[in-house]
Amino acid sequence: MNMKSFEEKVLEGLIYSLSDSKVSLDDCNSIGVAVSGGADSISLLCALNNILPKSITLKAVTVNHNIRAPEETAGDADYVETLCKSLNVPCVRYEIERGLVEKKSVEDKNGIEDSARRLRYEKFRHFMENEKVEFLCLAHNKNDQEETILMRILQGSGDLGGIPVSRGKFIRPLISIYRFEIENYLSEKNISYRTDSTNLENEMLRNRIRNILVPVLDQHFNGWKKAVEHLSEKSRRDNEALDGFLKEALVEIDYEEKESSVTFNGDVYFSFDNAIKDRILMEAVKHAGASERIPQSFLSRWTEKKYAEFKKTEGSSGIQFTLEKGLFTVEKKKQVATEEGFFAIIEKPGTFSAGNCTFEVSGENHKVTIRCNEKEIQVSGLEFPFAFRSRQPGDEVKNSDGSMRSLSKILDGWKVSDLKDRIPVIQKVGSPLQDIKCIWGSLYGFSDWIVVE
Incomplete structure (x- = not known):
């Protein structure tokens, strides 16, 4: 053959x-x-x-x-x-x-x-x-x-x-x-x-x-590839069928898309099976524009009518769900004052601004000093250019033993509360790795996390 x-x-x-x-x-x-x-x-x-x-x-x-x-x-x-x-x-x-x-x-x-x-x-x-x-x-x-x-x-x-x-x-x-x-x-x-x-x-x-x-x-595990292929094919067929039901359901709930939000009839929505409710929420989230993957646990909670009526409003991954007088709204979460994402590339010594921070950078490759609000930090092993930024999803930092730790967990341990998005992260540029050199917590009265090579 x-x-x-x-x-x-x-x-x-x-x-x-x-x-x-x-x-x-x-x-x-x-x-x-x-x-x-x-x-x-x-x-x-x-x-x-x-x-x-x-x-x-x-x-x-x-x-x-x-x-x-x-x-x-x-x-x-x-x-x-x-x-x-x-x-x-x-x-x-x-x-x-x-x-x-x-x-x-x-x-x-x-x-x-x-x-x-x-x-x-x-x-x-x-x-x-x-x-x-x-x-x-x-x-x-x-x-x-x-x-x-x-x-x-x-x-x-x-x-x-x-x-x-x-x-x-x-x-x-x-x-x-x-x-x-x-x-x-x-x-x-x-x-x-x-x-x-x-x-x-x-x-x-x-x-x-x-x-x-x-x-x-x-x-x-011999045969795992064939098993995954069969699972995928079954999922595709199930999705095709459920997508057909979804189109009908969107009409029944008076689904309406606006610029960065979606509204629909909550009472009719809660009458559907969970599989259809999941798809309605994902369709709405996709239009509203989630900042990251929406946890399935969050979606599942909002397929339950009693939970939604009790909670009334809740947010996750940059999206807000609200149930008010039978109207279900899915919208992009409005940024609050404490959410201050910032980013700056520092190519050479000088004075710069990022977020609420105006800071001075001095030194040379392999040892850089940063000063802001009468606070100072020295970072060894840092080269120009580097990034001075706020945290982002998935950030990880090296431990002393070379293993990685979630930046979010570090900040939670410091109990920084609503300052999470203000604490500067200093990262090497030119690498897709989470090559973070420093978390400058002492700028706001917390500890510092400095990676020593």
């Missing part, structure tokens, strides 16, 4: 992902491909360049997020441009200003990776509009799919459908192809690719799953 070649599988995946969007390959004039420089996207670029009919124009886009060391992150984009030029594929390069990802992370109270993704997709949409690209191919593969489902299981998510083969104008031709097939193809074609050094570091959940959990499953 003849095995399909890698490029035949990519073509099959391309046709399938387009058909999922109700489009055939013959209908396309221009297709884009997002290329980071890694093996997945490089294989997709090269395969598409070989398999697309001459009637279809292929265009590439690469985004430099500037969240790693300059020589590494710029090197990735340089390599993509060089390869595209050798293939005669037009390439558009976008540069995200250094520090902007971290700044957006603080402002939106999201993790670094989530903020980077949002900015990246903004560039993708700009690219598609400017270059008249009808569909953009993304390089998610079957390993990514399995890791995503495992992540959602560990996070307690109700959606185990995984990464969709298409979403609007974004399509994923590699979603049924394993990473080893990608690497074999590149090896056979003698095509090089860039490796993100942070893929080997385990601060992020996906990396821990990829580097720790998956090898254990491979070694001790």
Whole structure:
């Protein structure tokens, strides 16, 4: 039996992902491909360049997020441009200003990776509009799919459908192809690719799953991949059915979307089964704009009528739920005076302002002194540029033994109360790790946490 070649599988995946969007390959004039420089996207670029009919124009886009060391992150984009030029594929390069990802992370109270993704997709949409690209191919593969489902299981998510083969104008031709097939193809074609050094570091959940959990499953649990695939397929089918019921339910509850809020008839809402109520709340939360993942425990409480009537209003992850006179409101939580997210990149000595703090920075690389409100702190091992910012979701700080501790737990232990968002965090720039050097608690009368290398 003849095995399909890698490029035949990519073509099959391309046709399938387009058909999922109700489009055939013959209908396309221009297709884009997002290329980071890694093996997945490089294989997709090269395969598409070989398999697309001459009637279809292929265009590439690469985004430099500037969240790693300059020589590494710029090197990735340089390599993509060089390869595209050798293939005669037009390439558009976008540069995200250094520090902007971290700044957006603080402002939106999201993790670094989530903020980077949002900015990246903004560039993708700009690219598609400017270059008249009808569909953009993304390089998610079957390993990514399995890791995503495992992540959602560990996070307690109700959606185990995984990464969709298409979403609007974004399509994923590699979603049924394993990473080893990608690497074999590149090896056979003698095509090089860039490796993100942070893929080997385990601060992020996906990396821990990829580097720790998956090898254990491979070694001790034969058939786990097939089981995850079946679970995902069942979840997708259940979701399709429930989404149909959701559309009907939204009409029945007089669901109304406003700028950053949603209102609906609470009495009718509470008459539905919990599975439908969950989906109504998630639909509303998505529109209102949660700052981070909403805990399932919070959603579950607000599917119970007695709890909602007793509580009346409650917030989580930047979202406020309110039940008043039978009207259920889901809205973006209004910022209170104590929530003062701030962010500044300090590139050299001088005087700066961030949040309520005007501070002076002196010294040189490896030993920096910061003064504010007659308080002073010295941080050894710190280099310019560095970030002076407020806390953000997922922040972790090194213990003396090299293990990591949640910044939020440290602040809770200090009993800082409503000063949580005012206490400065001092962090190295040029690394996606939670490489925090100092928590300046003494500025407000608490302890300091200084990481000594």
